[in-house]
Amino acid sequence: MSGDTAKLGFDTLQVHAGWAGDPATGARQVPIYQNTAYLFRDADHAARLFNLEEVGYIYSRLTNPTVNALQGRIAALEGGAGATCCSSGHAAQIMALFPLMAPGDNVVVSNRLYGGSITQFTHTIRRFGWETRFVDIEDSGAVARACNKRTKAIFCESISNPGGHVTDLPKIAAIADRKGVPLIVDNTTATPYLCNPIAMGATLVVHSTTKYLSGNGTSMGGAIVDSGTFDWSASDKFPSLSQPEPAYHGLKFHEAFGPMAYTLHGHAVGLRDLGMTMAPMNAFQTLLGIETLSLRMDRHVANAQKVAEWLEADERVSFVSYPGLKSSAYAKRARRLYPKGAGALFTFGVKGGYESCIRLVDSLKLFSHLANLGDARSLVIHSASTTHRQLTPEQRAAAGAGDEVVRLSIGIEDAKDLIADLDQALAKAEV
Numbered sequence: 001m002s003g004d005t006a007k008l009g010f011d012t013l014q015v016h017a018g019w020a021g022d023p024a025t026g027a028r029q030v031p032i033y034q035n036t037a038y039l040f041r042d043a044d045h046a047a048r049l050f051n052l053e054e055v056g057y058i059y060s061r062l063t064n065p066t067v068n069a070l071q072g073r074i075a076a077l078e079g080g081a082g083a084t085c086c087s088s089g090h091a092a093q094i095m096a097l098f099p100l101m102a103p104g105d106n107v108v109v110s111n112r113l114y115g116g117s118i119t120q121f122t123h124t125i126r127r128f129g130w131e132t133r134f135v136d137i138e139d140s141g142a143v144a145r146a147c148n149k150r151t152k153a154i155f156c157e158s159i160s161n162p163g164g165h166v167t168d169l170p171k172i173a174a175i176a177d178r179k180g181v182p183l184i185v186d187n188t189t190a191t192p193y194l195c196n197p198i199a200m201g202a203t204l205v206v207h208s209t210t211k212y213l214s215g216n217g218t219s220m221g222g223a224i225v226d227s228g229t230f231d232w233s234a235s236d237k238f239p240s241l242s243q244p245e246p247a248y249h250g251l252k253f254h255e256a257f258g259p260m261a262y263t264l265h266g267h268a269v270g271l272r273d274l275g276m277t278m279a280p281m282n283a284f285q286t287l288l289g290i291e292t293l294s295l296r297m298d299r300h301v302a303n304a305q306k307v308a309e310w311l312e313a314d315e316r317v318s319f320v321s322y323p324g325l326k327s328s329a330y331a332k333r334a335r336r337l338y339p340k341g342a343g344a345l346f347t348f349g350v351k352g353g354y355e356s357c358i359r360l361v362d363s364l365k366l367f368s369h370l371a372n373l374g375d376a377r378s379l380v381i382h383s384a385s386t387t388h389r390q391l392t393p394e395q396r397a398a399a400g401a402g403d404e405v406v407r408l409s410i411g412i413e414d415a416k417d418l419i420a421d422l423d424q425a426l427a428k429a430e431v
């Protein structure tokens with residue numbers, strides 16, 4: 001089933017979209033196409049494939065049937081025209097910017113991001129001659145002022161990791177529209193079940209599929225979904241898409257492919273030349289994960305609500321950042337934009353500070369102390385001593401990762417067991 005999926009519900013799409021059975025064998029589940037290259041019928045067929053006159057498989061760095069099924073499924077769940085999967089969430093962020101940016105161009109980026117993304121945007125993308133302009137995404141005036149002629153995109157997270165900040169996506173999308181640039185939303189922590197950035201005006205959505213989409217902590221991966229609605233030819237800002245692309249024998253992608261221009265550029269140029277390809281096995285694991293996404297997210301959210309409420313009432317705890325709590329500054333916005341729940345990732349403060357946090361993470365038994373999120377298991381990390389270690393104290397505070405802050409990714413276990421584990425560890429953490 002890869003045709004018109006617009007009328008089907010989320011629970012149906014997560015099991016069916018992108019795959020109607022194997023055309024070669026009838027295999028119902030998506031097979032792992034563990035192969036590198038594909039036979040051409042004849043020389044004319046090969047020429048048509050290389051000219052992008054016919055859709056088909058050439059070489060698995062560009063396209064692979066297992067990965068393609070996952071691309072179709074994620075695009076359907078996000079309500080996009082097409083998707084490109086790649087080797088990790090960080091690969092997806094580079095791949096998302098690649099068709100848009102040239103040396104000297106800039107991207108306006110929220111300072112409330114996953115720590116690894118802040119590092120990538122602060123240091124690594126400069127090597128490409130790209131500039132990052134960090135802004136407080138709550139300050140829409142600052143977002144608008146940061147955009148200039150060389151701005152090619154605005155980038156933010158839907159629910160930001162780890163601070164529990166809920167971005168006002170319709171408002172930021174309106175600014176992007178006025179500036180004539182795409183809004184790119186990292187929807188990793190919300191997932192397409194809880195949030196649809198495209199429906200709120202985003203042009204591009206990026207994912208670390210490593211997290212909730214794969215769901216079991218087995219497989220690295222990333223995805224970029226394009227809404228298919230941005231007019232790349234409305235200005236001269238996006239020559240890779242609107243002008244003859246020298247990296248693909250002068251093809252004009254937008255003119256030739258319309259709403260699929262950005263996605264096909266991602267496959268034919270991005271994956272071909274950057275090589276950040278998702279492995280078929282990882283695509284398979286991620287497809288299996290997505291089959292239960294809505295069921296898991298409902299449980300993740302219900303558990304997160306119970307654990308957050310319990311923590312907030314505990315006197316050893318200084319604050320809880322969960323947007324599902326009435327006390328959250330973002331509670332009203334979260335209810336408006338995410339009626340099915342505000343995710344399952346939040347931070348809380350331990351009154352004893354840095355030392356107590358270290359004791360807490362060492363005393364927890366059910367929670368796993370590691371650098372990941374979105375696993376079926378509950379996870380804990382002290383961001384200041386781990387993921388956010390490379391950042392300055394100011395960047396840490398802005399990202400909601402100060403010394404006394406512990407981050408939880410609530411899993412799908414019994415909530416009462418998670419609460420009992422936190423209770424005993426908080427007792428051991430007291431200094």
Ligand SMILES: *Cc1c(COP(=O)(O)O)cnc(C)c1O
Nearest residue numbers: 088089090114161188208210221
């Ligand atoms: C994990 C994560 C990333 C990076 O994804 P990888 O798959 O680890 O490369 C990006 N954004 C967010 C919000 C994340 O949680």
